[in-house]
Amino acid sequence: MDVKTTFLHGDLEEEIYMKQPEGFVVKGKKELVCKLKKSLYGLKQSPRMWYHKFDTFIRGLGFTRSKDDHCVYFKLIGDRVIYLVLYVDDMLLFGNDKEIIQDLKTQLSFKFDMKGLGAANYILGMEIKRDRAKRKLWLNQRKYVEIILQRFNMQDSKPVKVPIPIGVRLSAEQCPKTQEEEEDMSLVPYASAVGSLMYAMVCTRPDIAHAVGILNRFMSKPGKEHWTAVKRVFRYLHGTSDYGLCYQGRPGLDKVLDIHGFVDVDWAEDLDQRRSTSGYVFNLFGGAVSWMIKKQFVVALSTTEAEYMAATHASKEEVWLQRLCSSMGLVQGAIRIDCDSQSAIFLANNPAYHSKTKHIDVQYHFVMDMIEDRKVLLVKVDTLKNTADALTKSVSSEKFSLCREVMGILGLEK
Amino acid sequence: MYNRDVVFREVKDVIKHEVQPKEPMMIEFEVKEEESDSVVEEESEDEEPQTPAVRRSVRERRQPERYSPSAFYSNFALSVTDDDPRTVKEAMDSKDGKLWKEAMVDEMASLHKNEAWDLVESPAGRKPIGSKWVFKKKTNAKGKVKKYKARLVAKGYSQVSGIDFGDIFSPVAKVTSIKLLLSVAAAFDFEVE
Numbered sequence: 089m090d091v092k093t094t095f096l097h098g099d100l101e102e103e104i105y106m107k108q109p110e111g112f113v114v115k116g117k118k119e120l121v122c123k124l125k126k127s128l129y130g131l132k133q134s135p136r137m138w139y140h141k142f143d144t145f146i147r148g149l150g151f152t153r154s155k156d157d158h159c160v161y162f163k164l165i166g167d168r169v170i171y172l173v174l175y176v177d178d179m180l181l182f183g184n185d186k187e188i189i190q191d192l193k194t195q196l197s198f199k200f201d202m203k204g205l206g207a208a209n210y211i212l213g214m215e216i217k218r219d220r221a222k223r224k225l226w227l228n229q230r231k232y233v234e235i236i237l238q239r240f241n242m243q244d245s246k247p248v249k250v251p252i253p254i255g256v257r258l259s260a261e262q263c264p265k266t267q268e269e270e271e272d273m274s275l276v277p278y279a280s281a282v283g284s285l286m287y288a289m290v291c292t293r294p295d296i297a298h299a300v301g302i303l304n305r306f307m308s309k310p311g312k313e314h315w316t317a318v319k320r321v322f323r324y325l326h327g328t329s330d331y332g333l334c335y336q337g338r339p340g341l342d343k344v345l346d347i348h349g350f351v352d353v354d355w356a357e358d359l360d361q362r363r364s365t366s367g368y369v370f371n372l373f374g375g376a377v378s379w380m381i382k383k384q385f386v387v388a389l390s391t392t393e394a395e396y397m398a399a400t401h402a403s404k405e406e407v408w409l410q411r412l413c414s415s416m417g418l419v420q421g422a423i424r425i426d427c428d429s430q431s432a433i434f435l436a437n438n439p440a441y442h443s444k445t446k447h448i449d450v451q452y453h454f455v456m457d458m459i460e461d462r463k464v465l466l467v468k469v470d471t472l473k474n475t476a477d478a479l480t481k482s483v484s485s486e487k488f489s490l491c492r493e494v495m496g497i498l499g500l501e502k
Numbered sequence: 503m504y505n506r507d508v509v510f511r512e513v514k515d516v517i518k519h520e521v522q523p524k525e526p527m528m529i530e531f532e533v534k535e536e537e538s539d540s541v542v543e544e545e546s547e548d549e550e551p552q553t554p555a556v557r558r559s560v561r562e563r564r565q566p567e568r569y570s571p572s573a574f575y576s577n578f579a580l581s582v583t584d585d586d587p588r589t590v591k592e593a594m595d596s597k598d599g600k601l602w603k604e605a606m607v608d609e610m611a612s613l614h615k616n617e618a619w620d621l622v623e624s625p626a627g628r629k630p631i632g633s634k635w636v637f638k639k640k641t642n643a644k645g646k647v648k649k650y651k652a653r654l655v656a657k658g659y660s661q662v663s664g665i666d667f668g669d670i671f672s673p674v675a676k677v678t679s680i681k682l683l684l685s686v687a688a689a690f691d692f693e694v695e
Contacts, residue, residue: 101668102665102667104661104666105630106633107632114621122621124656130634132661132666132667158673159675160683175680180683180694181693182693183692184692205695207694207695212680216684225684291677335688336688336689337691338689373685377678377682409682412679
């Protein structure tokens, strides 16, 4: 549900004067100006003032704000629990008790003007579908995908099975070299196309994360091959537009979470700087909740080193997830992270120094500390079963669909 | 033998082709005229030994419309082509002028209801910031106009740091938190509203 005329609820701290609005100048008081009391739309501080207002209100109702996400609030009353997530004017309520949800809605409507008070079907453009008997929930962006396909005129393109096929290596070498080539490429909306893909990737589509991560590198000077690769991602989306995340729980597991991570690396994947790419994904109840691919900041001298740095990236996220869960009263033990490099696991588990590892920077030993504190479990997994593989490199279509399934990215059930 | 190594030069060719067809045609035409002038008498004698000219199609050759530069631009032009008025004058002059006016009156009523401002004397040494009306037709899922909406916005870009505003950071929920809670809601069978 969302709040109507959101920003007008915010009280201003600064003195701001505004000319009288066009068409509504008060007769005989032409020379007067408006001294603003509420944060109008367009003012720089409006979102902040609104957040402040809402924060004060909701905490006044006895809600606790999560320290790890300042827009997540919750309240525990015995074994009844209610969560509220705020995204500017949009909010979602979660809870195991209809009555307290209804109570909160009444209070919110009393204070603010609310809209869309029924069961949530949409949040941030993501469609929410449920089968409560099976404890299943689908989250997809098929409307958004259809819109971007049309926007870039790819709605009639031929679908493909993978976003980036094996063998396609993009590099700065393919950037335009002559002025003519550059002018040709200036006609192509590369940045906005990649931006559109990125939003889908961030919300519900970790399956295109690898492709988007690579395409992002050529934003400033894209070449023809890069544009072809962008179009291929659109073609992939065209074939899988109704795909989204699917979460499913088993009855009788209440309160205990089981977050499970995968980490992988593509060593020296970047042809221009020879840096490696880290990728990780964390699953919860059959679907991915957090993922990232990131080009490492330094050149890794060996695959072990690259995997070790990737494990550090993953454990940073892991620590945040764990804290977020426990701050909301959810039980989550040490998170298992699957890694396919035996040597990186040894290195992380045994603080031994070798001539080949003595140069590794202090920050990357974070994962070692986390393992010592028993917050992370780094476990060996067969490369063939490592889901994060599809986040860091191009893989065969069979492997790709397998990884996609493990991340819980499925089509809608007809 | 097949050559599978084909390179499609989409962008470059699109630009060239629009200009090309005209010029070669002109030249061809002139040559023909000259020929017919000078060789007209000999023509009957030489007719036999001459190899018959290859019949060429008289159809004018054109690039398909989808490859023309204009189509290229329109294909990728972002959909900014809404017909919402940009100024108060445009709104009043449009055929929906009455509806836009009602929308503006509604917005003013809402601002007054929320007590958005007081009318005061212009303070010395302070320059009041401007405001602007933004008009937008709200459509439903089928694209039918549902509502005419007018919103008064302040021109925040003329605000001066330290005087008109201080801190402006505002947090929003992380998508990961939203997904985590949705996942929990699915597994524990929570209400989601």
